[in-house]
Amino acid sequence: MPDLIERMWSDGEVEVLARAVIRAPSVHGSQPWSLNLPERRAELSERTDLGLPEGVLCGRDRLFSCGAALANLILGVRVLGWETDVRVPAGEAPLVAVVSAAGRGAPLDGELHAYTAISRRRSHRLPFASIPVAPSTLESVIGHLPPGVACRVVRAGETGILAALLEKASVTDRDDWGADGLARSGYGDARPPWAGLVRRTIVLPDARTLAHRPPVETIVIFCTEHDDRVRQVRAGAAMQRSWLTAVDRGLAASVLTRPLHEEPVRDRLTAELSLPGIPQLVMRLGYPAGI
Numbered sequence: 376m377p378d379l380i381e382r383m384w385s386d387g388e389v390e391v392l393a394r395a396v397i398r399a400p401s402v403h404g405s406q407p408w409s410l411n412l413p414e415r416r417a418e419l420s421e422r423t424d425l426g427l428p429e430g431v432l433c434g435r436d437r438l439f440s441c442g443a444a445l446a447n448l449i450l451g452v453r454v455l456g457w458e459t460d461v462r463v464p465a466g467e468a469p470l471v472a473v474v475s476a477a478g479r480g481a482p483l484d485g486e487l488h489a490y491t492a493i494s495r496r497r498s499h500r501l502p503f504a505s506i507p508v509a510p511s512t513l514e515s516v517i518g519h520l521p522p523g524v525a526c527r528v529v530r531a532g533e534t535g536i537l538a539a540l541l542e543k544a545s546v547t548d549r550d551d552w553g554a555d556g557l558a559r560s561g562y563g564d565a566r567p568p569w570a571g572l573v574r575r576t577i578v579l580p581d582a583r584t585l586a587h588r589p590p591v592e593t594i595v596i597f598c599t600e601h602d603d604r605v606r607q608v609r610a611g612a613a614m615q616r617s618w619l620t621a622v623d624r625g626l627a628a629s630v631l632t633r634p635l636h637e638e639p640v641r642d643r644l645t646a647e648l649s650l651p652g653i654p655q656l657v658m659r660l661g662y663p664a665g666i
């Protein structure tokens with residue numbers, strides 16, 4: 376019996392891992408994952424039974440969300456003092472990842488910081504302060520991505536291109552979503568950029584507004600070299616790890632994927648911005664206004 380207990384997560388460890396996972400960002404807050412904790416493994420699977428129409432909760436977003444949960448799960452295992460062996464299998468859906476405790480190992484400083492940011496992270500849907508993000512801060516946020524994931528910072532002169540493409544995609548979005556849209560937002564030009572993008576009140580600033588907006592926020596695009604299940608999970612995990620580092624550095628962030636569901640939008644964005652891969656997630660980063 377003691378042997379069996381040694382080989383299983385304790386109740387306290389289960390709570391730490393479950394809490395870490397449940398706090399991950401997910402599309403529409405749907406938390407489309409399940410977690411099994413046999414022996415000293417953590418098995419994360421995607422849930423396709425949540426009853427949301429596929430157009431609302433598409434497979435890509437499910438996998439990005441599971442990737443975000445995976446990033447939190449790994450941090451949970453690490454702060455419990457275990458080394459991790461992480462497997463993201465290619466063809467075993469609904470299984471997304473298996474994280475095994477691989478012997479004892481103290482967490483690194485950066486992991487502890489990222490873990491403590493889990494409970495403070497939330498989607499920022501308000502304006503940013505007029506404080507630019509220093510290049511060194513940005514480097515700490517997006518400078519350590521896993522293999523196969525790259526990040527492209529959108530330069531000041533490029534926001535118009537991005538906005539024009541996203542705006543075009545949002546027209547289809549509004550059709551998909553029914554009556555809600557720009558006309559009903561009531562925000563006009565005073566609307567904070569890209570606030571609340573995935574909600575029924577989805578609003579994108581028009582291209583001209585964004586092109587002339589002072590660069591108070593930093594926009595980054597997470598890209599992958601291929602567009603398969605494993606890469607989408609990794610992109611979600613990389614996004615979340617970056618987000619936690621950003622929060623630890625006093626930044627706020629939010630993510631957007633919906634316009635990128637459309638392949639022609641992804642292709643044009645890749646071509647027009649010379650992206651280092653397929654665009655998967657757009658993140659806006661900055662210092663929250665009013666602090």
Ligand SMILES: Cc1cc2nc3c(=O)[nH]c(=O)nc-3n(C[C@H](O)[C@H](O)[C@H](O)COP(=O)(O)O)c2cc1C
Pocket residue numbers: 398399400401402403404405436437439440443496497498499570571572573574629630631632633
């Ligand atoms: C893959 C993915 C896509 C998302 N897309 C959007 C989006 O387009 N617009 C938006 O406002 N929020 C988006 N979100 C944020 C979720 O709505 C948010 O994580 C969820 O409601 C939980 O809130 P929290 O992040 O504050 O914990 C996305 C999150 C994920 C993981």
